[in-house]
Amino acid sequence: DQQVKQNSPSLSVQEGRISILNCDYTNSMFDYFLWYKKYPAEGPTFLISISSIKDKNEDGRFTVFLNKSAKHLSLHIVPSQPGDSAVYFCAALRNSGNTPLVFGKGTRLSVIA
Amino acid sequence: NAGVTQTPKFRVLKTGQSMTLLCAQDMNHEYMYWYRQDPGMGLRLIHYSVGEGTTAKGEVPDGYNVSRLKKQNFLLGLESAAPSQTSVYFCASSYSRGGRNFGPGTRLTVT
Numbered sequence: 001d002q003q004v005k006q007n008s009p010s011l012s013v014q015e016g017r018i019s020i021l022n023c024d025y026t027n028s029m030f031d032y033f034l035w036y037k038k039y040p041a042e043g044p045t046f047l048i049s050i051s052s053i054k055d056k057n058e059d060g061r062f063t064v065f066l067n068k069s070a071k072h073l074s075l076h077i078v079p080s081q082p083g084d085s086a087v088y089f090c091a092a093l094r095n096s097g098n099t100p101l102v103f104g105k106g107t108r109l110s111v112i113a
Numbered sequence: 114n115a116g117v118t119q120t121p122k123f124r125v126l127k128t129g130q131s132m133t134l135l136c137a138q139d140m141n142h143e144y145m146y147w148y149r150q151d152p153g154m155g156l157r158l159i160h161y162s163v164g165e166g167t168t169a170k171g172e173v174p175d176g177y178n179v180s181r182l183k184k185q186n187f188l189l190g191l192e193s194a195a196p197s198q199t200s201v202y203f204c205a206s207s208y209s210r211g212g213r214n215f216g217p218g219t220r221l222t223v224t
Contacts, residue, residue: 041217
């Protein structure tokens, strides 16, 4: 059973517009969430994270929103740039116990110039 | 500061052959992980380690073994390779259970 779901396998956005990538989770014990970005033939790189005690975290063009009641988070990229074209993975963590990070299947973002 | 490195970058094996993938990190991280990435499947955890001398099973451990004899190294072994193990393998490390530093990946093909 998938605990972290990214229901959109792909997304296309025009350069300069907003990209919104969505992620849903089923385990209410998750309390820390991360987004990773992956270019072809490279390892994933950490992008931004959010703790469950917050509902928003911003870092430059990237903002992550968390809606705990809906078990939903989203990554906003504004403005989108061609260099943002990559696969984005959502991941979740339980901060109690020794359970590792759980990843979603990823969303491929294409930013069209 | 090289971060996380993986050896080799590419490998082709015949069914039944064995090999070891090496991961090294120079950040003094306690936690290390091995993931595999397959099309449409995201990143799946194979095994992980929370410190030198420790290992634990992840989501898809069957057919793999690991060892963490030194803090900076985490080895992934395939004793008898199968075509189902054709994948891209990523090693990662972290100082806590949160964010990961990933290596560049090893592309393995088993024929």
